[in-house]
Amino acid sequence: MPGHRGLARPAQRLPLDEPRRQWHPGAMAMAWQLGLSLLAIFALFGIAWWLRLGGETRIGGVEEAKVLAREADDGFDPAEGVLARDGLSALVRARDGRLAVIKVHGARYAARTIRHDQIRVSADGTLSVDSGDRRYGAVRLQLAEAAPAWLIAPNGVD
Missing domain, CATH: 1.20.5 (Single alpha-helices involved in coiled-coils or other helix-helix interfaces)
Known part of the structure; x- marks a missing residue:
């Protein structure tokens, strides 16, 4: 071979000739x-x-909203309520005219009693509730149907 000066070329190792690698x-x-x-x-x-x-936690219906309002305030005797279209909030009226707003808060529910003047009804039927509590925040309820009469006329008491 040209350029080799008589030294033998090292043999090529085949992959099969290598020893098997052991696991650590x-x-x-x-x-x-x-x-x-x-x-x-x-x-x-x-x-x-x-x-x-x-x-996902949601309020199951108006009856569940009434139970949640009663649990939040022992003296609260629910008469009727409305549920937001998405099931994340509700507004419940007691027999004595008091109101409670309920919203989903994580995996639990949070409720606050509110006054009628804390509710605003927009033309598209969305209720905006200012809870008056900075930690609780404002609540928006997009209703599936028109706002009930007891919500518009605050003096209606059973």
Whole structure:
């Protein structure tokens, strides 16, 4: 061969000639730990799904809104109410004319008693309620139907 001056060319190693690589001693334990961790995560996900946890919280209807208003204030005797179209807020009137606004707050509900002058009804039927509590904030209710008479005429008491 030209340019080789009599030295033999080193033999090429084939991939089959290389010794097999051994696993790191802790690699098998880490693989088992990863697999079991993933299995535990999927098991917890399945349990949460089976228990129906983590779903979106909504007020189920006017009757549920009445119960929530009664739970928020022991002396509150609900007569009627309206529910927002999205189910995230409601307005309930007591038999004595007092009002309570309820809204979904995370996975729970929050309620405040309010006065009639804290409610504004817009032309499109949206109710805007200023709770008077900075932490509670304002509540907007987009009603599915027209605002009821008891909401427009505040002096109507059973």
